[in-house]
Amino acid sequence: MVKACFQIFDQDEIKSLLNLTSRLLYIEALQQKQKVTIRMIKVIAAIFFLSFFGLSNADIQANKLFELLKTKRSRNQPVRNTWSVLNDATDEYSPVYIGAQEGLAQPDKILTLPGQPAGVDFDQYSGYVTVNPSAGRALFYYFVESPTDSSTKPLVLWLNGGPGCSSMIGAMSELGPFRINSDGKTLFRNDYAWSNVANMLFLESPAGVGFSYSNTTSDYDNAGDKNTADDAYIFLINWLERFPQYKTRDFYITGESYSGHYVPQLAYTILLNNKNTNQTIINIKGIAIGNAWIDDETGLKGMFDHWWTHALNSDATHNAVMKYCNFANLTGMCEDTANKAFDEMGDIDIYNIYAPICLNPDQRNTSGTGSINIFDPCWQNILISYLNDSIVQKAFHAKPTSWDVCSGDTDAQVPITSSRYSINTLNLPIETAWRPWYLNKEVGGYLEAYKGLLLITVRGAGHEVPSYQPQRAFALFSSFLGGTLPPPSSTIIVAEATDLLETNLLHLPKPELHDLAEILKPELPELPKPELPDLPQIPKLDLPHLPSLKVPEKVLTRMTKVIAAFCFLASLFVLSNADIQANKLFELLKAKKSRNQPVGDTWSVLEDAIDEYSPVYVGAQEGLAQLDKISTLPGQPAGVDFDQYSGYVTVNPSAGRALFYYFVESPTDSSTKPLVLWLNGGPGCSSMIGAMTELGPFRINSDGKTLFRNNYAWSNVANMLFLESPAGVGFSYSNTTSDYDHAGDKNTADDAYIFLVNWLERFPQYKTRDFYITGESYAGHYVPQLAYTILLNNKRTNQTTINIKGIAIGNAWIDDVTSLKGMFDYWWTHAINSDETHDAIFKYCNFVNDSSTGICDESMSKAFDEKGNIDIYNLYAPICLNPDQRNASGTGSIDVFDPCWQYILLSYLNDSAVQNAFHVKPTSWDVCSDVLTRWNDSPDTILHIIKYLIANGQRLWVFRQALLINTRITFQKCEKEASQTSCCYLHRTICGDTDGRVPITSSRYSINALNLPIETAWRPWYLNKEVGGYLEAYKGLLLITVRGAGHTVPSYQPQRALTLFSSFLGGILPPPSVDLVTLAIQPQNMALFKIYILLHLIAFSFSNIAGAMAVAPPSLASPDLPWHTDLATPTTP
Structure with missing residues (x-):
């Protein structure tokens, strides 16, 4: 019957069968009597489908390591430890085999490799070295001499791990002189080949790996660490006889992964034999190992800790692993929980958790030329294709072989956490x-x-470091x-003091530059001077920040120009280093923790305010909407198919206080789609950040003058309202300057509520529309507080009832204690802070006390210093080094994040024509407010408000990026000593798992404090057949991450953010697995899918069809079938 199925189903017919299959699946859910039978068949079919994901899910090298670990932990199959007491072997020595090697180097010389590019300027060799002639055992090598000064450069051996994986992985896809193009036939040059600075020797070991072989098959059964080290040593002794010019050369051993065993063991074997033999003394100088597996117990514990801290596993699973696994012996319960940890991760590359996976190697661009800076997730398929070409094998002087990758950062299998635990021991x-x-x-x-x-x-690297960060x-x-450490800071390039203004290569001055003499001291003898701008030519956006930095008065009086440069440098450094939204938050936290500047909490007892009510101001709004309509924005692209409005809504006429808004109607079906309010954080930062750089209909090109369309604008699925609040932020203003002194959470919520009531009078068609509030960062306060204010007023007023349905907050700051603790935990687990600093913070800081000790403050300052000049809101993103050198003529791309977005946004919104189009008063617009002198109330936690919202039936999503977001900040006033140039760091809140300021760890700690029951266990969600992030649903609240995003999620992952937003509006969770329809119709899966269809038809024939058909099945697009729904395409929820 199966054979007949293969004959009658072709690829075109599968599509027509899909609809039938989906209906059968729907009917099965209604068949209680046949439930068990059908489910069993579904599970069997699903197991076959899931098996396809194995190769795309990880690096085969590390898979071999995990196989070994399982074997070692099995009580039935112990793996011997022959290295337990190293010194016992000191007196045990037998001379090793040395064969005749003279004249063999020349036959090993490679004339040219197939597909090799022109201009190769180095010699390369490959072939076999016999290590046991009686067994016929020989190891394959590939050797690349350095293009320059090869006669003086050291010899470096590279070993890949596994165990049992080929070092040709390193040679052809990591650090060798070439990489393979996606056609699998031609090569391109690796500009960062390690052979540029050393003579590189790649060894496939032990026998049975790659091209290495043995004529005695029992050798393959006896493979292990000891034999591998012994054979590698014999190989080296013989290879040095073949290439005697390298006998006295400095020698190093390098490798990765399970080479954490290979490399130290071989180094030990060399040192032991150097003491005990008159044979060649190998001049070993050192070893280096990448992502090394060196200790099982600490390695396993660190791996599971790393997964949890990177938002791959649930709290429950991680806690179970720590409870049931002592990592010395894997019990049955331990294995069950460990397997669950693997399942929760979904289909990702665990060796670089943010990288794409190889979805279909047959659909790769086979004509494309590779780039050394772009990692190809299908590299294994390309490597296998090239090295199995008979011409290639002949060029490498290899026996005809069915070559395979293995015999038979961002790295989560052997993570930094494991290395730190191991080294600490x-x-x-x-x-x-x-x-x-x-x-x-x-x-x-x-x-x-x-x-x-x-x-x-x-x-920013994964398991194979040179592949990801060459x-x-x-x-x-x-x-x-x-023998030197990499440089500890950016080099400040100066020939004389004024050169600080004469070059674009500006960097943070060293902390010890306290006086004029040190500032004037050059660090390089010469400095190119392409142009000599004077002080007034410094970009005008930076001039207001120059006085903000305190510098020694003697310098100010002696050389103003130098000091202007000095301040300018410090300002640039901070501008590139973080997001101003989050800096505003950090300023607030410092004020709250200061004993001299308490920040009040007017939200401590919510219900006390129930009976305190005064009708809010409602002004005349009729006819104002038409006046607010935007005819066109300067630089707007052609083909705009939606209406947009902007203007002011007065919230207090006596004070002359008015808030600015920007409103975008959906291009399709705007009359039925919900109304969504967006609020940026700070406190005191503009929601035009969200509108113009994150989720609005346009992004700004790098020229700062023209716009391009955002294909993933949230207005595709909702009518989006952006509000600048409170007064003093962006274009919002007050004619009573004392209003700026009274800003705080309570007044912000009250004014936002008055704005909404009036805005709905201006746009009455939205009065009954479903309404949602969204935001990021300190909007973790704004959003719940405004939602609470709305619910409170809905209960006790006859004015407009706002039809609020739910809230969603990205990277939300919602609780000071859990957020601060989570932030420092996150920094340590992401290798930003040292063990010592992290330990000190948790020893001296309790985060609960409103006042902080001196030692706590010092420890936290050290944590900031240790992280260096990175964007803490996207740990792995580039920073804005020089905004003046950006491509001012380039057209932007929605898929490429511009680290200089803040300068671009400032340029556009300060253009008089743009301000006129937005119907605003002429304003010096800034990203975050400089006029709000004090934030008067900010509770330490808003968890009690969230509980209230949940109790009142509000849909609540907390979303986080799964990758740090790259955001910018404006210069903040330094609170430090005049001699320091590192200024105040602040944070912002939108959730992702690489946001270091308001990280996923903080969100998990905060949500755990609510003690909500879990309704949907932690699982991945999918988009375009890749993991889009992870979610866990609690009663009344959803925690969801966006993989690969930073602090401002829509900026970094716009398509995934739109999918999340669409699901939020639709009240459904994102799909729990890949689209089986898309997977099934791929040619390589066709036969298996025919079996799947056939099994379903057989199972269905045993069910009560007549009874089932009484229920109308859903259509193919039914939301009940999420595996058929591609939420990447904006649709009406």
């Missing part, structure tokens, strides 16, 4: 404290030097060979 003294290192004026990673050991991270990996490798 060594109890080594620290010689260089934790600090950032720099490359190209950006943080390249972090390091901490111990006595005899260096722990160093590469920022330039940073190359810089690290160069430092390793040179």
Whole structure:
């Protein structure tokens, strides 16, 4: 019957069968009698489908490691430890095999590799070295000499891990001289090849891996760490006889993953034999291992901790793993919880949790030329294709072989957490404290030097570091060979003091630059001077910030121009370093914790205000909507198919207080779609950030003058209202300046409510429309407080009843205690802070006390210093180094985040023509307010308000980015000493799992404090066949992450953010799995899908069809079938 199925189903017929299948699935849910039978068949079919995801889900190298760990933990299959007492072997020595090698190097020389680019300027060799002639065991190598000075550069051996994986992975897809184009046939040059600074030797070991082989098949059954080290040593002794010019050369061993075993064990074997033999002494100088697996117990614990802190696992699963697993012996309960941890992650590449996966290798661009800066998720398929080409194997002097990758950051299998736990067990003294290192004026990673050991991270890399961050990996490798640490700061390039203004290469001055002599001291002898602008030519947006930095008075009096440059540098550094929204939040937190500046809490007892009510101001609004209609915005693209409005709504006529809004109606069916209010945070930051750089209908091109369409605008699925609040923010104003002194949570909520009541009179067609409030960062206060104010007024007034249905907050700051604790935990688990600093914070800071101790403040300041010059709102994103050098003629892309967005936004919104189009008063618009001198009330927590909203039936989503977001800040006043140039850091709130200011860890701690029951367990959600993030539904609240986003989620992941927003409006969760329809019709899955259809038809024949058909089945687009719904396409929920 199965055979007949294969004959009668073709690919075109599958599509017509899908609708029938979906109806059968729907009917099955109604069949109680046949429920078990059908479910069993569904499970069997599902298991076959899930098996397709294995290769796309991870790196096969680390999969081999996990297989080994399972075997080692099995009580039935112990893996021996032959290295338990190293020194016992000191006197056990037998001379190793050395074969005749003279004259063999020349036959190994590679003339040219198939598809090799022109201009190759180095020699390369490959072939076999016999390590056991009686067994016929030989290891394959590939050797690349450096293009320059190869006769003096060191020799470096590279080993990939597994165990059992080929080092040709490293040679052809990581750090070798070439990478393979997506056609699988041609090569392109790797500009950051490690052979640029060393002679690189790649070894496939042990026998049975890659091209290495044995004529004695039992050798494959005896593979293990000891035999691998012994054979690798014999290989080296013989290889050095073949290439005797390298016998005295400095020698290093490097590798990754399970090479955490290979490399130290081989180094030990070399040192042991150097003592005990008259054979060749190998001049070993050091070892380096990437993402090393070096200790099972700490490695496993660190792995599961890393998964939880990166929002891959639920609290419940992580707690169960920690409860039932001691990592010395895997019990049955432990294995069950560990398996659940794997299941919760979904279909992602666990070795770089934010990278795309290889969905369909057959659909890759086979004619495209590769780029060293772009990681190809289908690299395995490309590598297998190239190395199995018979011409390629002949060029490599390899026996005809069915070559495979393995025999038979951002890295989560062997994460930084595991490495730190392992190193801590060594109890080594620290010689260089934790600090950032720099490359190209950006943080390249972090390091901490111990006595005899260096722990160093590469920022933004996954398991195979050179694949993901080739330039940073190359810089690290160069430092390793040179015996120096990577640079601790960006170099300040000066020849004389005035050169600080004469170059665009501006950097943060060193902290020790306290007086004029130190400022004038050059660090480089010369400085190119392409142009010599004078002080007035400094960008005008930076001039207001120059006096903000305190500098020594003697310098101010002696050389004003130098000091202007000095301040200018400090201002630029902070501007590029963080998001001003979040800086405003940090200023508020400092004020709240200060004993001298308490911030009141007017929200402590909500119900006390029930009987206190005065009717709010409602002004005449008739006819004002038409006057607010925007005819066109300057630089607007052609084809705009929606209406947009902007203007002022007065909230207090006696004070002359008015709030500015920007309203965008949906292009389709605006008369039926809901009304959604968006609020940015701060406090005191403009919602035009959201409108023009995140989720509005347009983004601004880099010229600061023209706009391009946002294909993932939230107005595609809702009518979007952006409000600048309170007065003093953006274009909103008051004619009574004392209003700015009384800003706070309570007044902000009250004015926003008055605005809404009046706005609905101006746009009465929206009075009965479903209404939602959304926002980010400190909107974690704004949004719940406004929702509460609306509900309270709905109960006790005859004025307009606002039809509020729910709220959604991104990266929300909702509780000071849990948020601060979560922030510092997140920084440590993301390798930003040292163990010592993290431990000190949790020893001396309790986060609950309204006052902070001096030691606590010092520890927190050190945590900020250790992170270096990164965008804390997107840990892995670039920073805005020089806004004047951006491509002013370039057209923007919705998929590319511009780190200089703040300058672009300031330029556009301060254009007089733009302000006229928005119907605003001429204003010096800024991202965040400078006129709000004090924030008068801000409760430590709004969790009690959230409980109230849940109790009153409000839909509540807290969404977070799954990746840090890159945001900008304007210069904030320094509260530090005049000698310091690192200014106040602030944070903002929209949720993602890489936002370091308001991180996912903080959100989880805050939500846990609510003690809500879980209704939907932690699981991944999908978009375009990839994990879009993770969610967990509680009673009345949903926590959801967006993978790959930072603090401002729609800026970094616009399509995923729109999917999340569409699901929120529709009251449904994003889909729990990939679209099986799309998966099924792929050619490679066709036969399996035919079996799936056939099994369903067989099962269905046993059910009561007549009774089932009495219920009308849904259409293909039914929301009850989420696996058929692609929420990436904006549709009406």
